Amino acid sequence: MTCLPQPMPGAKKLGLVIDLDTCVGCQACATNCKEWNASGQSGPLPDLHPYSAGAEGVWFNRVHSYEAGEGAAGRTVHFPRSCLHCETPACVTVCPTGASYKRAEDGIVLVDHAICIGCGLCAWACPYGAREMDEDAGVMKKCTLCVDRIYNETIPEAQRQPACVLACPTKARHFGDLGDPESPVSQLVRERGGQALMPELGYQPVNSYLPPRNRSSLAAQPEAAAPEAIGNPLLRWMDRVLSR
Amino acid sequence: MNPAGSIVLFTTASGAGYGLLFWLGLLRPLGLVPGQGLVALALALLLITIGLLSSTLHLGNPRRAWRAISQWRSSWLSREGVAAILTYIPALLLGLALWVDAPVLALAAGLLAAAGAVATVYCTGMIYASLKPIRQWHHPLVVPGYLALSAFSGAVLLAMLAAFAGGGAVPALLACLTGAGALLLKRAYWQAIDTAPPLATIESATTLGFIGKTRPLEPPHTEQNYLLREMGFCIARKHAAKLRLIAQGAGFALPVLLALLALLLGGLPAALALSLGAVLALGGLLIERWLMFAEATHTVMLYYRG
Ligand code: SF4
Ligand code: SF4
Numbered sequence: 001m002t003c004l005p006q007p008m009p010g011a012k013k014l015g016l017v018i019d020l021d022t023c024v025g026c027q028a029c030a031t032n033c034k035e036w037n038a039s040g041q042s043g044p045l046p047d048l049h050p051y052s053a054g055a056e057g058v059w060f061n062r063v064h065s066y067e068a069g070e071g072a073a074g075r076t077v078h079f080p081r082s083c084l085h086c087e088t089p090a091c092v093t094v095c096p097t098g099a100s101y102k103r104a105e106d107g108i109v110l111v112d113h114a115i116c117i118g119c120g121l122c123a124w125a126c127p128y129g130a131r132e133m134d135e136d137a138g139v140m141k142k143c144t145l146c147v148d149r150i151y152n153e154t155i156p157e158a159q160r161q162p163a164c165v166l167a168c169p170t171k172a173r174h175f176g177d178l179g180d181p182e183s184p185v186s187q188l189v190r191e192r193g194g195q196a197l198m199p200e201l202g203y204q205p206v207n208s209y210l211p212p213r214n215r216s217s218l219a220a221q222p223e224a225a226a227p228e229a230i231g232n233p234l235l236r237w238m239d240r241v242l243s244r
Numbered sequence: 245m246n247p248a249g250s251i252v253l254f255t256t257a258s259g260a261g262y263g264l265l266f267w268l269g270l271l272r273p274l275g276l277v278p279g280q281g282l283v284a285l286a287l288a289l290l291l292i293t294i295g296l297l298s299s300t301l302h303l304g305n306p307r308r309a310w311r312a313i314s315q316w317r318s319s320w321l322s323r324e325g326v327a328a329i330l331t332y333i334p335a336l337l338l339g340l341a342l343w344v345d346a347p348v349l350a351l352a353a354g355l356l357a358a359a360g361a362v363a364t365v366y367c368t369g370m371i372y373a374s375l376k377p378i379r380q381w382h383h384p385l386v387v388p389g390y391l392a393l394s395a396f397s398g399a400v401l402l403a404m405l406a407a408f409a410g411g412g413a414v415p416a417l418l419a420c421l422t423g424a425g426a427l428l429l430k431r432a433y434w435q436a437i438d439t440a441p442p443l444a445t446i447e448s449a450t451t452l453g454f455i456g457k458t459r460p461l462e463p464p465h466t467e468q469n470y471l472l473r474e475m476g477f478c479i480a481r482k483h484a485a486k487l488r489l490i491a492q493g494a495g496f497a498l499p500v501l502l503a504l505l506a507l508l509l510g511g512l513p514a515a516l517a518l519s520l521g522a523v524l525a526l527g528g529l530l531i532e533r534w535l536m537f538a539e540a541t542h543t544v545m546l547y548y549r550g
Pocket of ligand 2: 094095096097098099100111115116117118119120121122123139140
């Protein structure tokens with residue numbers, strides 16, 4: 001059913017919180033995502049021409065890098081982009097077959113690969129480019145929030161997290177229930193002022209991005225070498241002599 | 245957006261087919277179209293069917309295409325499929341009525357077929373108009389544009405067939421009126437999308453606007469991917485401007501003039517003028533449809549290009 005589930009108060013909204021302050025752009029999350037999902041529920045994930053020019057493939061997570069601001073106030077920010085498991089995702093409602101759906105129990109947006117006809121309309125409807133077509137199988141694929149890990153009782157409990165979250169070496173990725181205001185991820189979003197991507201499109205993303213911290217006050221300034229500021233008399237004398 | 249040939253062909257061919265079916269369903273029972281009308285009906289159904297078949301070509305799994313009619317509650321693509329299939333019923337009944345010469349049935353079936361044609365083209369337009377990330381499609385003039393172009397191309401085709409059957413000033417007049425209307429609409433649409441502000445910015449897409457102006461530094465991948473192929477297609481402005489001129493001239497202005505000429509000439513010259521007009525109109529519409537994709541931009545490209 002491609003109609004969206006009725007939003008229930010207090011319903012689970014599983015999602016990711018991504019810290020743009022600490023992400024170093026190492027691509028570990030993207031790589032581990034590809035590794036897990038190439039063999040899990042979404043597998044195989046195609047790679048075209050993997051060993052020659054024009055290598056490309058389907059990835060659920062893409063890490064961009066941006067420059068924001070000018071000069072000393074500017075920042076380089078690494079920016080992982082994946083499905084945001086939106087609350088009102090048009091990718092679901094446009095689907096003509098019912099292959100795309102949003103789960104009522106936890107809000108995860110999934111594609112049933114046994115039903116999808118590969119029309120590609122959902123990829124057009126996603127503002128964030130979170131869906132990529134598996135051109136080998138002719139079906140759409142996307143981030144599942146590792147639904148085949150997070151509920152998987154055959155793996156140790158500590159590992160029941162999305163593969164990207166486990167792989168991140170700087171703990172820039174957090175997974176949890178954003179529908180529960182007291183959950184650690186919700187608290188993090190509150191404390192750090194988490195932001196939604198392109199809120200003006202009205203998709204209400206569940207995933208949240210923590211802004212880079214303001215570093216301008218910490219920015220190192222070259223030390224001013226004014227002679228009267230030199231405390232040591234010997235150095236002051238040397239400065240005078242050498243300045244002649 | 246990437247102008248996939250199968251979709252460009254689909255919307256042009258079935259658009260013209262539904263337009264032809266619409267006018268035939270309305271005018272034939274009123275006796276405003278000469279001849280039996282079966283040729284026109286056959287041409288309409290041929291164009292519609294070619295279009296629908298070609299649209300399944302771009303599916304990843306064409307054998308599952310039947311599943312696409314299941315989600316009519318939420319999906320305009322699904323509604324289009326349902327409307328398209330349902331419209332075959334009155335269209336075929338109209339054929340039967342024309343064949344056995346049953347005027348009451350022809351009137352009822354003709355009206356239903358015309359309604360079905362409008363509904364189907366409306367759904368086609370809504371598929372595009374409902375896509376928020378593509379501002380050139382998510383526009384109030386997109387659905388009227390689809391309806392007007394379909395009415396125009398259908399009227400030109402009907403006028404051509406009517407002229408060969410010896411007469412039929414009404415379809416030729418309709419071709420002039422709908423052609424002029426479609427041209428004005430299309431010009432208003434182009435002007436609107438040229439002056440509209442962007443939907444979102446790289447700053448709102450990345451949340452980084454609070455730091456300052458944002459620009460892409462390193463792409464996430466060095467080779468192509470599905471997103472860049474599908475959503476990254478863009479056409480140089482100067483080429484778009486030329487193609488718009490060609491579409492306006494060949495697709496609208498010339499066919500309208502030829503239809504006017506046909507109204508004055510009558511007889512075989514009229515039929516020939518309208519044949520040329522129909523070819524030009526369909527060719528122009530192919531260009532217009534191609535442009536509809538080529539000029540459309542998707543918000544995901546903000547992440548790649550800023
Ligand atoms: S990010 Fe895109 S694919 Fe994911 S739920 Fe939102 S609209 Fe759908
Ligand atoms: S590609 Fe598949 S999941 Fe996406 S809209 Fe089409 S049928 Fe639905």
